[in-house]
Amino acid sequence: MKNPINLFLLFTLLFTSTITFAQQADDLVGVWEPSNGKVRVKIEKIGTKYFGRIVWLKAPIDSVTNKPKVDKNNPDEALRNVPLKGFRLLKDFTFKSAGEWTEGTIYDPENGSTYSCTIKMKNKNTLDIRGYIGISAFGRTDVWKRLEIKKQ
Amino acid sequence: MKISTLLSISFFLIAIVLSSCGGSGKKATYKIEKASFNLEAPLFSGANSTQAEHKLDLSAIKKELGTDASEVKSAKLIKAVIYFQDSASTDLANSIVLSLAGDKVDMAQVAVANPLEAGKKEVILKGSSEAEIAEFFNQAMMYIVLDVDLKNDKESSLKLSANLEFELEF
Amino acid sequence: MLRKFFFLFLAVPVIGFAQIDSTNNQPAEEDFSQYDSYNLVDKAAKKYCTSKVFDLSPSKLISIGYDFQGGYDLTTDTLFNSNSNQYETQNAPGFSNIQFSHGLRLALNIPVISNNAIIVQLGANYAEQRYQINDLKKGIAPNDLITTLKDNGLRTTGLNTTIFKPFNEKHFLLFQASADLNGDYGFNSINLKYLRTSAAAIWGWKKGDRKMIGVGFSRTYRVGEMNYIPVLLLNYTAPNRKNGCEILFPARAHYRRTFSARSLALFGYELEGQSYRLGSRNTSAALQDLELRRGELRIRAVYERSISSFLWLSAQAGFRYNYSFDADRLPNGKEFFRGFFGDQAYAMQNTLGNTFYCMVGINLVSP
Numbered sequence: 159m160k161n162p163i164n165l166f167l168l169f170t171l172l173f174t175s176t177i178t179f180a181q182q183a184d185d186l187v188g189v190w191e192p193s194n195g196k197v198r199v200k201i202e203k204i205g206t207k208y209f210g211r212i213v214w215l216k217a218p219i220d221s222v223t224n225k226p227k228v229d230k231n232n233p234d235e236a237l238r239n240v241p242l243k244g245f246r247l248l249k250d251f252t253f254k255s256a257g258e259w260t261e262g263t264i265y266d267p268e269n270g271s272t273y274s275c276t277i278k279m280k281n282k283n284t285l286d287i288r289g290y291i292g293i294s295a296f297g298r299t300d301v302w303k304r305l306e307i308k309k310q
Numbered sequence: 311m312k313i314s315t316l317l318s319i320s321f322f323l324i325a326i327v328l329s330s331c332g333g334s335g336k337k338a339t340y341k342i343e344k345a346s347f348n349l350e351a352p353l354f355s356g357a358n359s360t361q362a363e364h365k366l367d368l369s370a371i372k373k374e375l376g377t378d379a380s381e382v383k384s385a386k387l388i389k390a391v392i393y394f395q396d397s398a399s400t401d402l403a404n405s406i407v408l409s410l411a412g413d414k415v416d417m418a419q420v421a422v423a424n425p426l427e428a429g430k431k432e433v434i435l436k437g438s439s440e441a442e443i444a445e446f447f448n449q450a451m452m453y454i455v456l457d458v459d460l461k462n463d464k465e466s467s468l469k470l471s472a473n474l475e476f477e478l479e480f
Numbered sequence: 481m482l483r484k485f486f487f488l489f490l491a492v493p494v495i496g497f498a499q500i501d502s503t504n505n506q507p508a509e510e511d512f513s514q515y516d517s518y519n520l521v522d523k524a525a526k527k528y529c530t531s532k533v534f535d536l537s538p539s540k541l542i543s544i545g546y547d548f549q550g551g552y553d554l555t556t557d558t559l560f561n562s563n564s565n566q567y568e569t570q571n572a573p574g575f576s577n578i579q580f581s582h583g584l585r586l587a588l589n590i591p592v593i594s595n596n597a598i599i600v601q602l603g604a605n606y607a608e609q610r611y612q613i614n615d616l617k618k619g620i621a622p623n624d625l626i627t628t629l630k631d632n633g634l635r636t637t638g639l640n641t642t643i644f645k646p647f648n649e650k651h652f653l654l655f656q657a658s659a660d661l662n663g664d665y666g667f668n669s670i671n672l673k674y675l676r677t678s679a680a681a682i683w684g685w686k687k688g689d690r691k692m693i694g695v696g697f698s699r700t701y702r703v704g705e706m707n708y709i710p711v712l713l714l715n716y717t718a719p720n721r722k723n724g725c726e727i728l729f730p731a732r733a734h735y736r737r738t739f740s741a742r743s744l745a746l747f748g749y750e751l752e753g754q755s756y757r758l759g760s761r762n763t764s765a766a767l768q769d770l771e772l773r774r775g776e777l778r779i780r781a782v783y784e785r786s787i788s789s790f791l792w793l794s795a796q797a798g799f800r801y802n803y804s805f806d807a808d809r810l811p812n813g814k815e816f817f818r819g820f821f822g823d824q825a826y827a828m829q830n831t832l833g834n835t836f837y838c839m840v841g842i843n844l845v846s847p
Binding site for chain 1: 356357359361404405407409411412413416417419421422423424436437438439440441453455457459
């Protein structure tokens, strides 16, 4: 190890892998659409964790109130006026290993339930998002696809 | 198009011990005053996020309460007021949502105002009584996140500040 | 020189890393209108309909319940022996007052495969009916049926599966099958002769987020004896999201009132029944190969509410109307089909009084 070239190689390897790690972690960042196509979710990073906000709704207006949809099923009554557009659906995901983010939650505005959630990246444009209750066996996996502005 | 937000200019933290020695534990009020947020122009209609990093300092409270006060066991947001700076007012936005986030704590939505009363410089948010936020106060740092739903695109930056008041129980 | 070279190289990845990691904790501001023009990078995920409509009562993953029926009378017939074409007069008719009947109900449903293209759920269930019977009237010989109900009660232990296979956004296939051990057995006398199977297949149409309909066919024991009947499915939620219905005719039909995402009420009925093999723990030869056809109609109100996120409380009460408590002597121990129009004679025609009932349960649900 006294050989400076060996040392150089070691450090290069170390930092390259750190970069790769960070890049892999940030692969999640972007705009995604669940299989039902009803919303578009932008995943971004706050601190060291990943969060996903609704940035687009197929039906933004509530058919009953004729106003923009709000989080009316939230179990916390004080928060039922939070607009769904801009709502953080995915919260607190941490990068576990290549293509896998864990320890997060996913919220279903349809019933006001928050599920434990893991995200697996099948390829750079496809996510398997599994929401579950307690243990992974009590869960359901949905396929999300990456969106981008169409190149001219 | 992306815009980066600059924030967190100054915090004036005043921690005042209001009461202590309750039956279930010692209580104190923790205030965050003039937390600053800057949504940098150009801004677009829709929910715009901004956040402020807040370093927690409970040393004064703990000193006042004595050695028993080592860990915050429960916390509740009791007051949240957002101020529009400069010439800006509530006319600009549809709603404001306040959340707390931390590297080791799950994000929690803690207050909302929707819709905003027109023509005001300040907004009192409706706080959640159920949000479990005690763990934020056992960390060294937390993020205060504001989601401001703007009515229209805006070519100049928008400055906001927040006064928050929490009741902590040790 | 080498050292300079080394640090130069070292610096590049460090800067790179800093750029990547310096998230700055500032989410970019959004031009929300831009997302209208976003397009999928590669081909879209195939869209499938889901197995639920808005506000459908939540499906139960784990369920623990207790069922209670108030007092009623049970009059048992003299056993008819179709082989000898005679009544078995040594087993006299019985009359008893059942103070109450009750029992534990457990169910577990695990979605072993659950994604947007298919849901395969495996389940296990246990239900018991215990009878608290007053002493028989003096001078009347003990009736074997009443004796075994009193001593052993009735049990159901089973496995089941539910498969929901959507083919696109509109069409789906729903398949359910169950294999139950039904009888007056104890856990040390379980035998495959108690095995009864039922199944249903439904072809369905999803008509948006608030309506799904289906038609199908089932082999069922819900009216006590084995039968083949067509089934109709209708799950509907009104545009106001307050009212709806959940119908799997003829098994059950309910009007649903939604109070919030965490509480609802159902009003309607359910047919409940099983066919139980008797004689496992009774030395009486009269009960051998006797199959008790228990079928009842429960007209009920059900209230369900969340007590803590996915933990829901369920309480129901109503009127239990007896449809069948008759018994068949199985020829050579083999099940047979009578249907609505068969003329095979019952070995025993019993009369069961009607009564109120209630059930409480705690459930882990998937909303």
